[in-house]
Amino acid sequence: MLDGVSRVYNMGGQSLRALDRFSFEFRRGEYWSIMGSSGSGKSTLLNILGCIDRPTEGRYLVRGEDTGRLDDDALSELRSRHLGFIFQSYNLIAQLDVLENITVPLLYQDDPPKDGWERAKHLAERVGLGSRLHHRPRELSGGQQQRVAIARALINDPAMILADEATGNLDSKTAEEILALFDELHGEGKTIVIVTHEPDVGERAQHLLRLKDGCIEEVRHQR
Amino acid sequence: MDSGLLRVVRLGVRSLLLHRLRSALTTLGVLFGTSSVIAMLAIGEGASEEAQEQIRLLGSQNVILRSVKPPDDPNQGNQRMRVVVYGLTNDDLLRIQETFPAVKEIVPLKEVSQEVRYLDRVLTPRVIAAPPDYQRTTGRMLLSGRFLSESDERQIASVAVVGYEVARHLFPLEDPLGKNVRVGGDYFTVVGVLAPRVRQSSDRGRPGADTTSEVFVPFETARKRFGDLSVRMRAGSQDIEQIELHEIILAVDSPENVEFVASASREMLGRFHEQQDYEVVVPLELLAQAAETKRIFNIVLGSIAGISLLVGGIGIMNVMLATVTERTREIGIRRALGAKRRHIVTQFLVETVVLSVGGGAMGVVLGLFIPMVVERYADMRTVVTPLAPTLAFSISALTGVVFGLYPAWRAARMDPVEALRHE
Numbered sequence: 001m002l003d004g005v006s007r008v009y010n011m012g013g014q015s016l017r018a019l020d021r022f023s024f025e026f027r028r029g030e031y032w033s034i035m036g037s038s039g040s041g042k043s044t045l046l047n048i049l050g051c052i053d054r055p056t057e058g059r060y061l062v063r064g065e066d067t068g069r070l071d072d073d074a075l076s077e078l079r080s081r082h083l084g085f086i087f088q089s090y091n092l093i094a095q096l097d098v099l100e101n102i103t104v105p106l107l108y109q110d111d112p113p114k115d116g117w118e119r120a121k122h123l124a125e126r127v128g129l130g131s132r133l134h135h136r137p138r139e140l141s142g143g144q145q146q147r148v149a150i151a152r153a154l155i156n157d158p159a160m161i162l163a164d165e166a167t168g169n170l171d172s173k174t175a176e177e178i179l180a181l182f183d184e185l186h187g188e189g190k191t192i193v194i195v196t197h198e199p200d201v202g203e204r205a206q207h208l209l210r211l212k213d214g215c216i217e218e219v220r221h222q223r
Numbered sequence: 224m225d226s227g228l229l230r231v232v233r234l235g236v237r238s239l240l241l242h243r244l245r246s247a248l249t250t251l252g253v254l255f256g257t258s259s260v261i262a263m264l265a266i267g268e269g270a271s272e273e274a275q276e277q278i279r280l281l282g283s284q285n286v287i288l289r290s291v292k293p294p295d296d297p298n299q300g301n302q303r304m305r306v307v308v309y310g311l312t313n314d315d316l317l318r319i320q321e322t323f324p325a326v327k328e329i330v331p332l333k334e335v336s337q338e339v340r341y342l343d344r345v346l347t348p349r350v351i352a353a354p355p356d357y358q359r360t361t362g363r364m365l366l367s368g369r370f371l372s373e374s375d376e377r378q379i380a381s382v383a384v385v386g387y388e389v390a391r392h393l394f395p396l397e398d399p400l401g402k403n404v405r406v407g408g409d410y411f412t413v414v415g416v417l418a419p420r421v422r423q424s425s426d427r428g429r430p431g432a433d434t435t436s437e438v439f440v441p442f443e444t445a446r447k448r449f450g451d452l453s454v455r456m457r458a459g460s461q462d463i464e465q466i467e468l469h470e471i472i473l474a475v476d477s478p479e480n481v482e483f484v485a486s487a488s489r490e491m492l493g494r495f496h497e498q499q500d501y502e503v504v505v506p507l508e509l510l511a512q513a514a515e516t517k518r519i520f521n522i523v524l525g526s527i528a529g530i531s532l533l534v535g536g537i538g539i540m541n542v543m544l545a546t547v548t549e550r551t552r553e554i555g556i557r558r559a560l561g562a563k564r565r566h567i568v569t570q571f572l573v574e575t576v577v578l579s580v581g582g583g584a585m586g587v588v589l590g591l592f593i594p595m596v597v598e599r600y601a602d603m604r605t606v607v608t609p610l611a612p613t614l615a616f617s618i619s620a621l622t623g624v625v626f627g628l629y630p631a632w633r634a635a636r637m638d639p640v641e642a643l644r645h646e
């Protein structure tokens with residue numbers, strides 16, 4: 001739940017409100033897509049939801065807990081335990097192979113699960129990379145890399161999955177596969193928030209949130 | 224799932240291997256720092272040990288009075304031939320014998336300038352007239368036979384004890400004992416062979432270093448055969464030197480009295496000698512000097528070692544700062560995926576420590592190898608104490624930690640969002 005959240009960027013004396021007194025609530029198990037023109041604050045919002053960034057003003061509550069009160073370590077633990085973040089540009093680690101990339105979030109949990117490798121293998125198979133376990137990112141196609149990134153976002157069995165233009169760079173067939181995967185995850189009861197430019201992608205979600213200049217322009221419940 | 228240190232180290236090594244050349248060059252700085260510390264310590268220790276050993280050979284409880292040629296008197300400069308009279312005298316010996324109660328033994332030595340022959344082999348060793356006490360006072364060891372005795376002295380016997388080198392050159396195949404060698408115009412029977420004076424291995428390959436090229440004859444016998452004055456033609460000059468006694472060794476009864484005997488003899492000689500034609504050598508003082516020299520050497524060495532490791536450390540820091548900048552995005556990813564600041568610090572610190580420990584370990588190997596080469600080819604003694612590699616290695620590892628901290632801290636302090644935006 002976001003309560004009057006603003007995110008102000010200061011650059012050279014000028015301040016820019018990427019998010020302006022934004023109040024909203026994403027409920028557990030909901031599937032949201034966020035749309036809006038470029039620079040409307042979508043990524044900024046997603047970063048705050050993912051606890052990578054902090055609001056300049058206002059409060060962001062996760063399960064009733066104010067994240068502003070948590071220190072850096074606690075926020076990190078929250079990220080590694082409960083959140084799955086899929087970046088626009090894959091963001092895999094070059095020197096690690098597929099399996100290792102998938103397990104990265106587990107490395108940083110305070111007490112990591114014992115069955116990390118099995119889980120990673122299972123997830124790699126689920127996203128269709130069972131035969132590429134020991135390839136490096138540069139040996140994979142864009143779609144394959146994106147699927148590694150998705151598997152990585154799922155390794156910690158997160159409550160909320162955040163995706164920033166996860167299908168932006170993919171052909172329609174691969175994009176469709178990934179969207180199907182999101183539907184499946186939604187079916188499993190996970191909260192999903194995806195940012196997208198493509199209307200047909202946005203329409204697949206349960207709810208649609210349209211942003212303009214850091215404010216809510218439209219909320220649509222589609223299904 | 225193993226999230227232990229081993230995995231972090233393995234990952235660190237793998238990141239370093241992505242830039243093999245860069246990592247190798249960085250390691251070189253530490254490698255040379257570490258190895259030079261070990262090598263210099265080994266050479267310094269060797270030199271100091273050799274110096275101390277040589278001083279100890281003089282006898283640490285002894286005070287040695289020696290004749291030395293005084294500085295030339297310019298007034299006599301253009302005489303074609305002259306007789307230079309200088310050095311310790313029999314009167315000095317008598318005075319010392321009368322006045323120094325703390326002196327256990329007084330051993331006068333006199334050098335005779337004579338050729339020594341056996342068959343067709345000729346040598347010009349130091350021929351030294353010595354009383355029987357000499358062996359005990361200096362603690363010299365015999366290889367075979369016996370040293371000169373009281374009865375040789377009483378009977379004015381024509382016997383000689385030869386040094387190791389002399390024995391080797393005059394009697395390469397035979398047993399020297401019982402053979403007659405000619406010293407000057409007289410024949411002397413060899414009754415003993417002295418053991419080599421210095422550790423043999425450092426004489427290896429150096430034929431000129433015959434510190435044992437000596438022949439000892441009884442004091443009284445020498446006095447009878449070669450006269451009371453020692454006359455020596457000096458090569459290169461036309462001077463004739465006339466010296467009564469070359470050396471007087473005073474064996475002091477206890478170490479505490481050495482200093483007193485030294486200053487008393489300096490004073491006494493100063494009173495009776497018009498010119499500075501003697502020197503007083505005090506091995507105990509030399510030992511103190513050697514210790515001081517070593518201390519200074521260690522300070523110099525410490526500074527050099529410190530500087531070279533500092534340079535190595537700066538090299539590491541430089542590379543790690545570049546690496547951190549280069550891998551900003553990776554840091555952002557890891558942070559976004561839940562890495563805490565300490566995880567990032569550990570990751571980069573492990574990498575620097577791997578670099579410096581790797582360099583340190585190779586430096587230890589090289590550092591142990593250099594002294595062997597030096598010993599082999601420069602013919603210097605080297606001593607590697609266990610402390611040296613341990614110290615050098617720990618310092619190099621510490622260098623990695625110290626110079627890795629700042630880059631690691633920089634990496635950990637990055638804002639995840641900013642880091643992710645980095646290209």
Ligand SMILES: Nc1ncnc2c1ncn2[C@@H]1O[C@H](COP(=O)(O)OP(=O)(O)OP(=O)(O)O)[C@@H](O)[C@H]1O
Pocket residue numbers: 009010011016017018036037038039040041042043044045
């Ligand atoms: N680190 C930053 N420093 C300064 N301004 C920033 C920063 N990040 C974002 N902004 C500004 O904030 C505004 C919102 O940016 P944001 O990235 O959220 O847009 P977006 O909706 O994700 O756009 P796009 O669809 O192009 O990705 C933009 O005007 C952008 O210039």
Ligand SMILES: [Mg+2]
Pocket residue numbers: 042043044
């Ligand atoms: Mg964006």
